[in-house]
Amino acid sequence: MKIFERFLHIDRRIIFVLIAIGVALPLIYPLGFNLEVTENVESVYNLMEELEPGTRILISFDYGPSTKPEIQPMAIALMQQAFTNRIRIIAIALWPMGVQMCNEAFEKVSAEYPNIEYGIDFINLGYKVGGMVTINHMAKDFRSTFPTDAGGNPIDEFPIMKGIKNFDKLGCVISLSAGDPGLKQWIMIAHDTFGKPVVGGTTAVQAPIMLSYVNDQQQLVGLLGGLKGAAEYELLVNKPGFATKGMDAQSVAHLIIIIFILIGNIGYFATMKKDTMKA
Amino acid sequence: MHRIGIWIGVFLTFAIFSFLYKDNPFYKIAEQVFIGISAGYWFIYTIYNILIPNLFVPVTTDLAHNFLLLIPAFLGILMLCRLIPSIDWVSRYALAVVVGTTAGLFFKRYLQSDVLNQLTATMLNPFASSNAAQIIGELILIIGTITGIVYFFFSKKHEGAFGTTARVGIYFLMVSFGAAFGYTVMARISLLIGRLNFLLGDWLGIIKP
Numbered sequence: 001m002k003i004f005e006r007f008l009h010i011d012r013r014i015i016f017v018l019i020a021i022g023v024a025l026p027l028i029y030p031l032g033f034n035l036e037v038t039e040n041v042e043s044v045y046n047l048m049e050e051l052e053p054g055t056r057i058l059i060s061f062d063y064g065p066s067t068k069p070e071i072q073p074m075a076i077a078l079m080q081q082a083f084t085n086r087i088r089i090i091a092i093a094l095w096p097m098g099v100q101m102c103n104e105a106f107e108k109v110s111a112e113y114p115n116i117e118y119g120i121d122f123i124n125l126g127y128k129v130g131g132m133v134t135i136n137h138m139a140k141d142f143r144s145t146f147p148t149d150a151g152g153n154p155i156d157e158f159p160i161m162k163g164i165k166n167f168d169k170l171g172c173v174i175s176l177s178a179g180d181p182g183l184k185q186w187i188m189i190a191h192d193t194f195g196k197p198v199v200g201g202t203t204a205v206q207a208p209i210m211l212s213y214v215n216d217q218q219q220l221v222g223l224l225g226g227l228k229g230a231a232e233y234e235l236l237v238n239k240p241g242f243a244t245k246g247m248d249a250q251s252v253a254h255l256i257i258i259i260f261i262l263i264g265n266i267g268y269f270a271t272m273k274k275d276t277m278k279a
Numbered sequence: 280m281h282r283i284g285i286w287i288g289v290f291l292t293f294a295i296f297s298f299l300y301k302d303n304p305f306y307k308i309a310e311q312v313f314i315g316i317s318a319g320y321w322f323i324y325t326i327y328n329i330l331i332p333n334l335f336v337p338v339t340t341d342l343a344h345n346f347l348l349l350i351p352a353f354l355g356i357l358m359l360c361r362l363i364p365s366i367d368w369v370s371r372y373a374l375a376v377v378v379g380t381t382a383g384l385f386f387k388r389y390l391q392s393d394v395l396n397q398l399t400a401t402m403l404n405p406f407a408s409s410n411a412a413q414i415i416g417e418l419i420l421i422i423g424t425i426t427g428i429v430y431f432f433f434s435k436k437h438e439g440a441f442g443t444t445a446r447v448g449i450y451f452l453m454v455s456f457g458a459a460f461g462y463t464v465m466a467r468i469s470l471l472i473g474r475l476n477f478l479l480g481d482w483l484g485i486i487k488p
Contacts, residue, residue: 020475024475027472066470070469096324204469216403217396246469249472250469250472254468
């Protein structure tokens with residue numbers, strides 16, 4: 001019985017060390033676990049595949065460096081698919097650091113697609129404060145909301161912005177979101193008010209909340225949730241990256257946590273039984 | 280320069296992780312550096328990327344067409360009066376405008392998106408599909424939604440059939456909390472993966488970052 005009592009008092013530092021080892025080793029020695037694509041992620045992929053070449057889409061970078069490991073791989077995979085299919089990207093940010101996230105993702109992806117030209121295939125319009133108010137204003141008058149790109153150049157100079165006055169000419173809206181303002185505001189305005197298809201990429205913490213918007217009303221066409229969602233998307237676009245690499249480590253870490261939860265529960269029920277018998 | 284940045288990142292990463300052993304001066308240094316840099320960054324960012332392009336430039340270059348911007352500027356000054364104890368009461372007016380406007384703007388949106396559309400999405404015929412898994416899934420959706428909402432109805436005592444329905448609702452809620460917890464664990468492990476990728480890749484060069 002003493003051993004069961006010990007189960008309840010395992011030093012947490014042992015757990016921390018095991019988790020660290022469990023995450024580090026698969027990064028150094030990949031295990032190659034299989035990954036299956038879920039319906040929600042496939043819906044996003046299919047929506048992008050159905051867009052005609054030349055279509056313009058809006059990607060909103062609503063996250064910062066603190067959630068970069070989860071969301072940046074999604075941004076990169078989405079950009080890779082868009083550029084492969086000649087879909088043009090208009091990027092904005094509702095979070096200040098989203099501008100930098102966008103620039104880093106574009107820098108990484110444009111190295112693989114040397115034919116992509118800024119201003120024709122891609123543009124970064126920068127950050128705008130205001131959240132839902134900004135989105136609402138964009139839907140009515142896009143050009144006065146973002147009169148210049150992130151570098152301060154008037155948007156009239158760029159062919160990609162030709163004819164964009166509101167959301168009408170956009171194929172879809174993608175929000176890569178870590179909180180507020182973010183995906184929820186895009187759903188409320190872009191889809192529920194103006195009827196544009198919206199897809200999202202969120203942190204795993206937000207994913208259970210956002211999943212309720214993937215419904216018959218198509219408030220969200222699909223959702224990429226956390227690092228796993230990013231890994232599934234990398235599998236679909238056939239460009240494995242950081243997210244795919246991280247899945248082995250993710251699986252091992254989860255296994256360690258499950259084992260410790262089981263150990264804790266065994267210790268709890270065993271000692272509870274002992275206390276009941278004593279009573 | 281890039282190498283110096285990496286070493287600073289490594290020091291701060293280990294300083295934060297050292298808290299897992301116990302609180303110590305290195306952790307405190309990293310924490311204070313983070314708070315200080317964040318506050319300084321946000322202050323400068325707010326001035327140069329929000330106030331200057333959205334207020335100062337329009338008002339100073341073309342006041343005739345942008346004089347309405349003086350109203351939110353005035354409300355902003357009223358809000359700052361919160362810092363002066365003798366006149367902190369004036370900030371309540373600015374706050375009232377913010378709260379009232381936000382409530383008005385959000386009321387319609389949240390009602391449409393979070394209530395009406397969500398309700399409509401639950402009002403479906405679960406037997407319309409021929410796929411057994413889909414039928415079961417939609418029945419679970421309907422039962423879970425109704426029983427979960429019943430649990431939160433506290434104007435009637437949870438006993439008898441009503442109490443049983445509420446209890447079923449609790450089980451659905453517990454399952455959803457468990458799923459949320461699992462997702463949260465996944466998120467935290469993902470961030471750890473990001474940090475270890477930096478340490479093993481960018482710093483030590485053992486893996487390709």
